[in-house]
Amino acid sequence: xxxxxxxxxxxxxxxxxxxxxxxxxxxxxxxxxxxxxxxxxxxxxxxxxxxxxxxxxxxxxxxxxxxxxxxxxxxxxxxxxxxxxxxxxxxxxxxxxxxxxxxxxxxxxxxxxxxxxxxxxxxxxxxxxxxxxxxxxxxxxxxxxxxxxxxxxxxxxxxxxxxxxxxxxxxxxxxxxxxxxxxxxxxxxxxxxxxxxxxxxxxxxxxxxxxxxxxxxxxxxxxxxxxxxxxxxxxxxxxxxxxxxxxxxxxxxxxxxxxxxxxxxxxxxxxxxxx
Amino acid sequence: xxxxxxxxxxxxxxxxxxxxxxxxxxxxxxxxxxxxxxxxxxxxxxxxxxxxxxxxxxxxxxxxxxxxxxxxxxxxxxxxxxxxxxxxxxxxxxxxxxxxxxxxxxxxxxxxxxxxxxxxxxxxxxxxxxxxxxxxxxxxxxxxxxxxxxxxxxxxxxxxxxxxxxxxxxxxxxxxxxxxxxxxxxxxxxxxxxxxxxxxxxxxxxxxxxxxxxxxxxxxxxxxxxxxxxxxxxxxxxxxxxxxxxxxxxxxxxxxxxxxxxxxxxxxxxxxxxxxxxxxxxxxxxxxxxxxxxxxxxxxxxxxxxxxxxxxxxxxxxxxxxxxxxxxxxxxxxxxxxxxxxxxxxxxxxxxxxxx
Numbered sequence: 215x216x217x218x219x220x221x222x223x224x225x226x227x228x229x230x231x232x233x234x235x236x237x238x239x240x241x242x243x244x245x246x247x248x249x250x251x252x253x254x255x256x257x258x259x260x261x262x263x264x265x266x267x268x269x270x271x272x273x274x275x276x277x278x279x280x281x282x283x284x285x286x287x288x289x290x291x292x293x294x295x296x297x298x299x300x301x302x303x304x305x306x307x308x309x310x311x312x313x314x315x316x317x318x319x320x321x322x323x324x325x326x327x328x329x330x331x332x333x334x335x336x337x338x339x340x341x342x343x344x345x346x347x348x349x350x351x352x353x354x355x356x357x358x359x360x361x362x363x364x365x366x367x368x369x370x371x372x373x374x375x376x377x378x379x380x381x382x383x384x385x386x387x388x389x390x391x392x393x394x395x396x397x398x399x400x401x402x403x404x405x406x407x408x409x410x411x412x413x414x415x416x417x418x419x420x421x422x423x424x425x426x427x428x429x430x431x432x433x434x435x436x437x438x439x440x441x442x443x444x445x446x447x448x449x450x451x452x453x454x455x456x457x458x459x460x461x462x463x464x465x466x467x468x469x470x471x472x473x474x475x476x477x478x479x480x481x482x483x484x485x486x487x488x489x
Numbered sequence: 490x491x492x493x494x495x496x497x498x499x500x501x502x503x504x505x506x507x508x509x510x511x512x513x514x515x516x517x518x519x520x521x522x523x524x525x526x527x528x529x530x531x532x533x534x535x536x537x538x539x540x541x542x543x544x545x546x547x548x549x550x551x552x553x554x555x556x557x558x559x560x561x562x563x564x565x566x567x568x569x570x571x572x573x574x575x576x577x578x579x580x581x582x583x584x585x586x587x588x589x590x591x592x593x594x595x596x597x598x599x600x601x602x603x604x605x606x607x608x609x610x611x612x613x614x615x616x617x618x619x620x621x622x623x624x625x626x627x628x629x630x631x632x633x634x635x636x637x638x639x640x641x642x643x644x645x646x647x648x649x650x651x652x653x654x655x656x657x658x659x660x661x662x663x664x665x666x667x668x669x670x671x672x673x674x675x676x677x678x679x680x681x682x683x684x685x686x687x688x689x690x691x692x693x694x695x696x697x698x699x700x701x702x703x704x705x706x707x708x709x710x711x712x713x714x715x716x717x718x719x720x721x722x723x724x725x726x727x728x729x730x731x732x733x734x735x736x737x738x739x740x741x742x743x744x745x746x747x748x749x750x751x752x753x754x755x756x757x758x759x760x761x762x763x764x765x766x767x768x769x770x771x772x773x774x775x776x777x778x779x780x781x782x783x784x785x786x787x788x789x790x791x792x793x794x795x796x797x798x799x800x801x802x803x804x805x806x807x808x809x810x811x812x813x814x815x816x817x818x819x820x821x822x823x824x825x826x827x828x829x830x831x832x833x834x835x836x837x838x839x840x841x842x843x844x845x
Contacts (some may be wrong), residue, residue: 302690304695308693312691313691315790321680331674332677332689333693335678346672347669356673393758
């Protein structure tokens, strides 16, 4: 819900936030095993939405289905009013749906800046023959690409002096930040993050949370985050969806969801009094 | 599959190698010029193999077929269709690129070594087709056909000195285009696709298109190399470009360094010139190439030039390569613990810490 002042008075009016990414009754099965079994999720525009659940709940598979990395057997996916479930992962990216992976897959031999430039493919025209000939227009295009990549690295606060370092030279935390900058390049409409805090130190995690918060606050980014780190999501997420065994168990604010007994038992198990 | 780091800043080394080859031009005798001139033709084709293999991750084992097609097409267009040498050569090169695009439409969708197997099979099919009866009016069947010849800007290209100059210019153009290609968006896309195709797709990169362009450019260089070698030989026969030449070209690339552009030039010169100059080695060329290829794969998997480039990169100042992340100049060091700063994000958003 978002609130605003009515133009005719002082009273605050509440209006439901418009959903940007909606998935309904998604089913993904590998052989006879349904990793996601009729799960639905709705991410409001400009919000930060958490997707949590115990191991094997189907969170990453859900993210893969949303981004087109795996094919869903059933269900619909809508992005800003347009149905995208029939599109390939590449076309979904061009429609403005970006994502990161749990392990940042940067090109190790490219510099930080060049890695982020790859993220600009959906928004910059492909002029390969001009690039091959290397004429002035190609150089101008390269300058524009570099400026846009620099802007994205600025947004995540990556230091200027380290942008020509090879990606293979970076720490895991820095690779995650560069991966985020690459996903944010070209300002996607929605960003899906798979375990962004995995393998990060507390310092790096707080930096990451700050970057995501800034993205949401300053640029109105819409985020869907899969994470095991509850403190991270509690501080960041506006709403949370809990999954278990491929199904949605609960939805709501973090405080509401964490108070529900079925959510607690999904994470911690039932208390066995006979033990 | 060879997994060798791609070096994108090796253009100075390429320029140095080309400068040495240019200096040799007026110094070498006629017979040496003829020999090195053919080596330059192989170098152009090997650079093409490197584009597809080292950068796009598509092992091109069919380069001998594109060399043959380029040579035959240029010969036919010049001898029978009345085109000038450069027109015939250009058309032959474009034909190679188009054929590679058609073949690639099916082959680039195959994973792992599927592309290599398809291109290697194409080398055998093309060789059989070119010496068969179906195209004997154009190719001369098993007897072959006279090479493209004639003059280029008033110079007789069949003269070894002229051919060396032309081959050197073609190699310079090929390396210039290659360096531009791998340093541009196309090069970044190729390396991303080579690294992980799923990640490339999620980033909006069209892997099929990227691989097709790389393969087309690779085949075009193969066609250009084939034309140069055919001019030097004076006659094009099916034996001029046997499928085994594809493996030799791959060996040239592996010896020099996959994904380096400069390495394949050095590899081509080594594999072509050493057996030619070493007494008794020419007859055992296949064994020599196989032995060197295996030795390089085991001892120097990055290739000779690739290893040198790695060593140079490691000797660069640490400032450029591995400086630990700390506070930027002019900014204070962190004085707040990470979990406190994380809590501040929550506080700013009006959250209550569930742990408290």
